[in-house]
Amino acid sequence: MRLLLILATTLFFQAHAEVMPFNVLLKPDESTIHYYEGYIRAPGFIDLSDLTFNSDHNNFIDPNSAFTDDSMTDDEYVNDDSTRRRLDGGIETDGTAVDILVFRLPEKCASSRKGCDYTDLGVGGRADDGTLRWCCSNDAIDKGLCDRDQAAQYGRIIVDKSKYTGDSRYVNIPSAGDVSKRIKLGKLDQREQGHYVVVMANCDPSGRPVAVKGNMIWKSEHGYLPGQLFGIMWFYIYVTLGYIAFVLWYGISMIKNKESRIPIEKWILATICLGLVESFYQAVHLLLWNGQGYPNNLLAYLTIFTGSFKQGVSRCLAVMVGLGWGVVRDSLGSTMRTIVILGTAYTATSVFVDLIMVFAIEDIQTLSESKEENLFQLASLLTFVLAVLDVVFFMWMLDALNNTMEYLENMNQTRKLERYLQLRQIFLFTILASVIWAIFSVVDTFGESGILLEENEWMIEGLKELIYTGALLGVAILWRPNPNAKEYAYVMELRSDGDDLELSGVVPSALDDDDEFESSHSAKANGFSDGPYDHHTAELS
Template structure:
């Protein structure tokens, strides 16, 4: 109960930090500008955008109907700026334009064209008389340097004026057509110090040629569709074997069934979440939260499954005894930490921004993963030693194959983590955003492959129960139960007593007391 309460509190705290954005529509609700160098800037969004298809836009700007119409744009809707009334009262009713806010849309590759840096470190964003000759800018406006090789109308800039003594300034409702693939930023910039207290309200809608999914998220739609299909095939194969041998199913196979089922539902939920997001532009909290928590449950149960299999549960020993509490405690801790991280990463996320809070939440998850790995291989070492002393060759071979699979997955994971760190350090501006989805896809694929290996090694058979709980069985019987044939030896009967004695001694060494008895390792 305490673990559940802790998890609930953590989730509530994280939900309070999550952005209130609900869609590919970026809402602004009285947001203040931030002082950046000599300007005041509000960052209205950042997304990877795919270029509009040439056939989607004719010379009059009309587009085909439907969401997947090939048109890519950033649309301004009801964007309003409000300045303090005390500032507006400084002007009269016939003073004309009395304040300026500029909206700038630019590709990340053009970031050096916004503003001016004389030393390569500090950057000025507002033009003054000293910078006119250097940048060809206009005093009192944001500096947008021209591309000497010709850049057309990019970066795109529009002016929004405050008139007379009005407190509100309205941006024109228009759409900026994206004709070049890139990572685009939207900034609202103020260079007048008197407008330091200005706020922005309204919304902008960002749309790609195939729908509303941000560019970095768009590949996830196909990926989760393929993963849902892969889990469906694995689940169907597993459930057929399970149904054919339901009378002899082991407890560990029930755990595997749960993990396979969770994987199927999770992948399907993610696929429909992205499909709905892409089609409507809205990403409801409920659907995303369900997918996130379901995925966290699957990851938690998967890690616990690998751990208890490594302990020999269901094959070497019928119960875990007192260790069950420790396994459950570690699982609860991991679920709490992973839930906080995954909720922060996914729930309410509609653009391609990276949250600083996410970086903080990664640490406890990484520590708990390390605890799982250490405990898994420690348990595997004991299990292998136990099987070796008992001379149960077939089981030993089974666990060696399982150990090799885990070892390979750990090595591959370590190499991938190193690559991810290098990738992030080399791509601080997300210039390689189109391949960013691979970082997340890798972990899903690795998890699926490891689950598939476990399903193959522990597949249901008609003699699985006898195989699992017959601790004193000889190699000949075990081979027979797995469908293999092993030649008999004249020394088998003579060695039975010795093997049984060794098995009994080994059982004492690795025995785990019953849960009610305190649960400790001898």
């Protein structure tokens, strides 16, 4: 489950910026293609006009500075012919070409775990024995994947025109001299919504390395934000507005009842404020991204820090209310230090895990295999530590809740017990909802075909946020500020038994309205006497 939370946290880093800065080296290689993916909400466009294709007499660019991209190589590819067979004709006299293809993936395979086979879409070819070839090379010709008689195909990407329905462009690269070219008619309008792929290939092995620089622009009808993130942008806008109302309600209630304020109310308000700050960062981050075309890394990292801090404080708060702070005791004593230490450890570990995952995802193409493996091993270790801390918090919370309820039941504290029965219902509902969320997420992520469409994947992240916010709202309602909150932690309710005295009905529950406790008629109706000697208090150890 923690892995799913990490993936959700790094969602914004995994989604490609819709103005993609490029500094990529396309080496001449008949076994490799480079591809870039994104989601467009139609009508939209992919604009390649700003890209420049450069090749100079040095034919050199630092590959470590390249923009993160993906690549595919031929399966089981072996070049068994060291002498290159040159066919007559071609793009230009004594020149080669860089091919660019832009096409939409069918929804069925785009949402599946296996993904799409490009050869089914007319890109590349697969021989009868299953061998895959991307480019029209000597080996591909021998396998019948491209036509020997069509000389213009040699050294180009294989395209089956009977299957391929996308757009195609190419750039001529002369065999000598400095070259700097752009794509003619590079703006490609897209009328269908879905997952798109841009493929680049420098297939001719005798060609020249080509440096691609500039910006590739993807834009949907709503703006530059990746299409699959459009829904969650509005979700966080609405969540932010909800948190503003939440903070105002609880904060104003604390101000109105400042004379009876108890410490746990400050922790509840702090947790609500952290939720507001996190959702605000998310909303602003996505709005800026949508308008400018670039994600704001500062806001993204602030979201990670705030989210981790919120999770740590929330776990501390769950233990505090389970221990009965503000209900059966007015102080947690030395236990508070233990709670704070565990919460700090959880927050710090969560931040480190998220930053490691982000760094690994962002720079996976520039990291060596050993460094990449070390990063994921460290992330796995810290994830295990987080899981242990989660178990500690969870077991402590349940044990504290059960002990508090047992104490209240033995002491016949019916009103306080009523509050904790409702708190237990909130916790149990949250656990059940979290389990359902986790199962749904696993099935959607690892199932043969996803449950949700790609444009609706944000709902998984949204559901997790709603579960958390609902639990926090429930706790805030049970511990909402009221004029008698401070006395509530000191008062014990005594049942009538012979000569024993009874508590006055002026002792409130957070579930009751203040007016109810000012009414002697209501008090008597509940079986309490409002006599002058019937109000006893006792401080609990």
